Amino acid sequence: MSGDNIFTGLVEEHQGDARWAFGTGFTDALAGVDTTLPAGVDGADLALYCQMLGDDALVQAQRLVQWVTDAPELEEEVALANIALDLLGQARLLLARAGQADGTGRDEDAFAYRRAAHEFRNVRLTEAPRGDFAHAVVTLLVLSGQRLALFGRLADSTDPVLAAIAAKGVNELAYHREYAVSWALRLGDGTPYSHERMVEAVADVWPLTGELFATHPVEARLAAQGAAVDPATVRDEVHAVLTRVFTEATLAAPAPFPEGTVAGRDGRHTPALAPLLDELQKVAREHPEATW
Amino acid sequence: MTVTQEARPGADDAFQADFDAKIAADQRIEPRDWMPEAYRRTLVRQVSQHAHSEIIGMQPEGDWIASAPSLRRKAILLAKVQDEAGHGLYLYAAAETLGVDRSDLTTRLIEGRQKYSSIFNYPSLNFADVGVIGWLVDGAAICNQVPLCRSSFGPYARAMVRICKEESFHQRQGYELLMRMMEGTEGQRRMVQDAVDRWWWPSLMMFGPPDADSPNTAQSMAWRIKRDTNDDLRQKFVDMSVPQAEKLGVTLPDPELAWNDERGHYDFGEPDWVEFKQVVSGAGPKNAERIARRRAAHEKGAWVREAATAYAAKQAAKARTTTNLQEASA
Numbered sequence: 001m002s003g004d005n006i007f008t009g010l011v012e013e014h015q016g017d018a019r020w021a022f023g024t025g026f027t028d029a030l031a032g033v034d035t036t037l038p039a040g041v042d043g044a045d046l047a048l049y050c051q052m053l054g055d056d057a058l059v060q061a062q063r064l065v066q067w068v069t070d071a072p073e074l075e076e077e078v079a080l081a082n083i084a085l086d087l088l089g090q091a092r093l094l095l096a097r098a099g100q101a102d103g104t105g106r107d108e109d110a111f112a113y114r115r116a117a118h119e120f121r122n123v124r125l126t127e128a129p130r131g132d133f134a135h136a137v138v139t140l141l142v143l144s145g146q147r148l149a150l151f152g153r154l155a156d157s158t159d160p161v162l163a164a165i166a167a168k169g170v171n172e173l174a175y176h177r178e179y180a181v182s183w184a185l186r187l188g189d190g191t192p193y194s195h196e197r198m199v200e201a202v203a204d205v206w207p208l209t210g211e212l213f214a215t216h217p218v219e220a221r222l223a224a225q226g227a228a229v230d231p232a233t234v235r236d237e238v239h240a241v242l243t244r245v246f247t248e249a250t251l252a253a254p255a256p257f258p259e260g261t262v263a264g265r266d267g268r269h270t271p272a273l274a275p276l277l278d279e280l281q282k283v284a285r286e287h288p289e290a291t292w
Numbered sequence: 293m294t295v296t297q298e299a300r301p302g303a304d305d306a307f308q309a310d311f312d313a314k315i316a317a318d319q320r321i322e323p324r325d326w327m328p329e330a331y332r333r334t335l336v337r338q339v340s341q342h343a344h345s346e347i348i349g350m351q352p353e354g355d356w357i358a359s360a361p362s363l364r365r366k367a368i369l370l371a372k373v374q375d376e377a378g379h380g381l382y383l384y385a386a387a388e389t390l391g392v393d394r395s396d397l398t399t400r401l402i403e404g405r406q407k408y409s410s411i412f413n414y415p416s417l418n419f420a421d422v423g424v425i426g427w428l429v430d431g432a433a434i435c436n437q438v439p440l441c442r443s444s445f446g447p448y449a450r451a452m453v454r455i456c457k458e459e460s461f462h463q464r465q466g467y468e469l470l471m472r473m474m475e476g477t478e479g480q481r482r483m484v485q486d487a488v489d490r491w492w493w494p495s496l497m498m499f500g501p502p503d504a505d506s507p508n509t510a511q512s513m514a515w516r517i518k519r520d521t522n523d524d525l526r527q528k529f530v531d532m533s534v535p536q537a538e539k540l541g542v543t544l545p546d547p548e549l550a551w552n553d554e555r556g557h558y559d560f561g562e563p564d565w566v567e568f569k570q571v572v573s574g575a576g577p578k579n580a581e582r583i584a585r586r587r588a589a590h591e592k593g594a595w596v597r598e599a600a601t602a603y604a605a606k607q608a609a610k611a612r613t614t615t616n617l618q619e620a621s622a
Contacts, residue, residue: 062358068350068354068357068370069354069586070589071589072590072594073593074347074377074381075381076593077377078377081373081377084370085371088363088366088370089367091363109363112363113362132592186599186604189603189606190600190601191599193598193599194598194602197595282359283361290476290477290479291362291476292361
């Protein structure tokens, strides 16, 4: 390899270089997938559902990015960035699908950058302030556990695009959960201090978990048609997984998930979301005519 | 483990002759080979400073991940910053083959006892900085690092091969972002020119002081842990960057920049070496903040690392108990 070649390569035309850094292959996960809406499925419903799952991923990724240059160890910087990157990839596909489904043709950026907080459909746990590393671990454990259970079933969705996104996402989410479990064990069964931090994190996170399993009418309608998964149906499975992890981590068995009501899925958020979106959207909004 | 002179007293001359012959034949020195203590020390300094640069270098761009103006740019930038953490990890691992400990190197960084590339002590003020850092800063880094793929120290040379490949992706993403912005709105073009104006001179300083003022260069070149002089690399970088700037449509902020037919190179102005010395010695715009952030992350994370260590010890003890029980019952 010579320095000259690397440099002259720059001023030549790029030959469809898809890869800008490790993990940015950006291969089309939906290549060859039929994008027509399944018969009988309401496009507006499907678009909202895609936003729910897409916003969960986007907002969670935005929180995880806050660990970059702030993690306890370099390996954790890499791992958390990697998880954020996976979620960002899922969000992009889901938001693009939302724009197809509602007939507006809006792209992923139109959803990410040009909606107000009340138009976001994420559950509120994803927007909760970052907290310490124990909070990050518990939050990731719960969110990845729920999402993995959803995506496992969604791989059979009657919507071929959702099915493809879920099939790809399952492997990513299995890793996210495994990472969270490995740290739940270390922190829970590490030092008395780390154990205490885990207990506090669980206490802080738990009140927000009920919403993850509350069924929105859109989810109910689409689930009845086989296009979506009713989150209430994964509640027991997710709880069982957490119970095993908590026991192994020497933590008290988790309380049942509280009875949740739909909130974020209807655009009702905590005060934490607006500043998160301000940061996400500020450059794009300052240059409304620009492309990047 | 490194075999040092102390390990085999009396045999220095033969070891030294063997080492010299390997260097002369352009062969690699490996961690188990005998090496002069000064060679080892110089490499520890060079490799660990390089590792620290990767880690501190995550900050100026990392600041823009949250606000990247498209999801594609956000993903690219996040992946790039993640790569830099990975580069830091390979380089710390290469340094550890020289008998030092990563946690000790981290302590030296956060206590300000070891340096990192001064370029990262400048602020990143607008989103075009992400592109210019990729184009010029990563470009200058590649210029510096490609020759290091032939460093005489094997683990460093091998780490550099992988790092250079990834850096070339990083450089291209930066240049591609700038191309897109220059084709965009007037506001975007202004952002790019502003970023170029601020990063051009610090990029030239990345090659280090002029040769006449670089005391370590001669010895490092003799040991083949450095392959070109600072001024040679700086010239090469200028020669490569000027046509790229023209293609982009930006002006490089140097009125003395002109093609010299006789030399076959571009002439260029003198960087502000007074500013360079100030930034190297810790008085740059962001020195204190960069180190403070790294230190804060490290200190805040102490309880997490302690928990991981305690957990690993408990697991190891459990495994021993199980083995003992199995042996007892056998």
